[in-house]
Amino acid sequence: MATQYGGDEVSALVLDPGSAWTRAGYAGEDTPKSIVPTTYGYLPPADESSKSSYIIGDLELSFPRPSMEIKNPMSDGVIQDWDAETQIWEYALKKRLKAEPKEHPLLITEPAWNQPKNREKAMEVAFETLEVPAFYLAKSAVCAAFANGKATGLVVDVGAGQASVTPVYDGFVLKKGVMHNTYAGNAIDSHLQTKLSAQQIPLNPRYLISRRVAVEPGAQPTPTLRETKATQSYHAYAQSRVINEYKESVCATWEGPGHFDERASAGRPGRTFEFPDGYNNTFAGASRYAAPELLFTTPHSLTTLILQSINACDADLRPFLYSSILVTGSTTLLPGFTDRLVSELQAAAPGAKVRVQAPGNSVERGCASWIGGSILASLGTFHQMWVSRQEYDEAGAERLGLVERRCT
Numbered sequence: 001m002a003t004q005y006g007g008d009e010v011s012a013l014v015l016d017p018g019s020a021w022t023r024a025g026y027a028g029e030d031t032p033k034s035i036v037p038t039t040y041g042y043l044p045p046a047d048e049s050s051k052s053s054y055i056i057g058d059l060e061l062s063f064p065r066p067s068m069e070i071k072n073p074m075s076d077g078v079i080q081d082w083d084a085e086t087q088i089w090e091y092a093l094k095k096r097l098k099a100e101p102k103e104h105p106l107l108i109t110e111p112a113w114n115q116p117k118n119r120e121k122a123m124e125v126a127f128e129t130l131e132v133p134a135f136y137l138a139k140s141a142v143c144a145a146f147a148n149g150k151a152t153g154l155v156v157d158v159g160a161g162q163a164s165v166t167p168v169y170d171g172f173v174l175k176k177g178v179m180h181n182t183y184a185g186n187a188i189d190s191h192l193q194t195k196l197s198a199q200q201i202p203l204n205p206r207y208l209i210s211r212r213v214a215v216e217p218g219a220q221p222t223p224t225l226r227e228t229k230a231t232q233s234y235h236a237y238a239q240s241r242v243i244n245e246y247k248e249s250v251c252a253t254w255e256g257p258g259h260f261d262e263r264a265s266a267g268r269p270g271r272t273f274e275f276p277d278g279y280n281n282t283f284a285g286a287s288r289y290a291a292p293e294l295l296f297t298t299p300h301s302l303t304t305l306i307l308q309s310i311n312a313c314d315a316d317l318r319p320f321l322y323s324s325i326l327v328t329g330s331t332t333l334l335p336g337f338t339d340r341l342v343s344e345l346q347a348a349a350p351g352a353k354v355r356v357q358a359p360g361n362s363v364e365r366g367c368a369s370w371i372g373g374s375i376l377a378s379l380g381t382f383h384q385m386w387v388s389r390q391e392y393d394e395a396g397a398e399r400l401g402l403v404e405r406r407c408t
């Protein structure tokens with residue numbers, strides 16, 4: 001479906017920058033065609049006459065390069081390094097999607113806690129660098145609600161860098177109820193890394209292995225390793241990829257009621273996993289359930305975040321929010337997550353009618369913000385909402401006011 005813009009029918013572009021993945025595609029489509037890691041490689045200038053360069057993309061990061069450092073332009077869900085982020089946007093839109101941003105309006109999603117200066121900067125990059133004809137910033141949580149056919153609800157998003165809770169009412173964020181913290185996928189990964197190292201599992205990443213030798217379950221692996229000049233940050237990045245695979249294949253959330261119980265989990269089946277260097281074993285009990293516990297047991301657990309968010313909203317809205325919780329973000333794909341969330345909330349708010357909606361399909365769960373942005377930007381009425389290039393040019397020093405006024 002195309003968006004009416006300036007009398008012409010052109011599809012808008014939709015860009016959803018996340019801390020793990022930057023998703024891009026055409027409005028009206030079901031899924032983003034371009035999904036690029038937000039983590040990138042940085043090559044410093046070799047000498048005074050050369051320039052630094054950015055290495056972007058899964059494949060490009062599958063092997064180390066001398067002096068390439070691995071970085072991430074985001075912190076706290078918010079863009080900090082605009083030079084790098086701009087390169088990632090250009091890569092996602094031009095190289096991967098093969099789109100020409102000059103010809104399409106662009107909708108970008110943002111977290112509900114984004115700061116005005118950062119919003120202005122996103123608009124500046126869109127108009128000045130990507131040279132788009134029109135631009136809009138939409139709240140990720142509002143988009144995630146739309147993707148699930150809702151204009152009102154409590155959006156609980158657990159991704160890589162952060163977990164957030166955002167009340168959405170009639171398509172608008174209720175700002176006083178926005179809560180977020182960093183207990184999400186990356187925090188689970190760090191916990192797993194500590195535990196796996198304590199078990200003497202070497203976590204050799206793929207790039208290091210020149211030959212793998214089959215070993216018995218639980219035996220130390222005996223691969224032939226390559227000599228490389230990988231930086232420490234590249235090695236850590238490559239290890240984090242292995243931990244991610246382990247987590248996604250082995251880990252689960254203890255579904256409750258109550259916290260993870262070592263004895264109760266004793267009869268549960270384990271999961272077999274083989275590391276790239278050949279180490280393999282069947283992992284059960286704490287190896288599966290302990291790390292995801294941190295979502296529910298830290299002082300700032302997801303349950304606390306949700307209660308704080310609901311209690312910050314008007315009392316007459318609270319029952320409705322309890323009964324329209326929507327979970328999104330790929331960390332919520334951990335088996336047992338939704339059951340545990342329901343059980344924790346029922347225990348913490350007895351009497352409240354708790355209902356949690358979680359799309360079954362992993363793409364819908366991970367890409368909900370993008371999908372909602374795709375729906376929003378393809379609505380016939382949306383063309384009235386875009387900030388046009390003319391408005392941007394005319395606003396001059398008032399650009400901050402323009403983005404704050406128009407992209408509410």
Ligand SMILES: Nc1ncnc2c1ncn2[C@@H]1O[C@H](COP(=O)(O)OP(=O)(O)OP(=O)(O)O)[C@@H](O)[C@H]1O
Pocket residue numbers: 017018019020021022077157158159160161162184185186244247248328329330331332333334335366
């Ligand atoms: N099947 C799975 N089980 C558990 N965790 C998963 C699964 N699939 C992906 N993840 C984790 O989800 C996180 C990525 O979440 P998501 O896809 O929502 O990214 P994002 O939108 O870039 O994140 P953020 O919300 O932090 O910006 C990673 O930590 C990844 O390991």
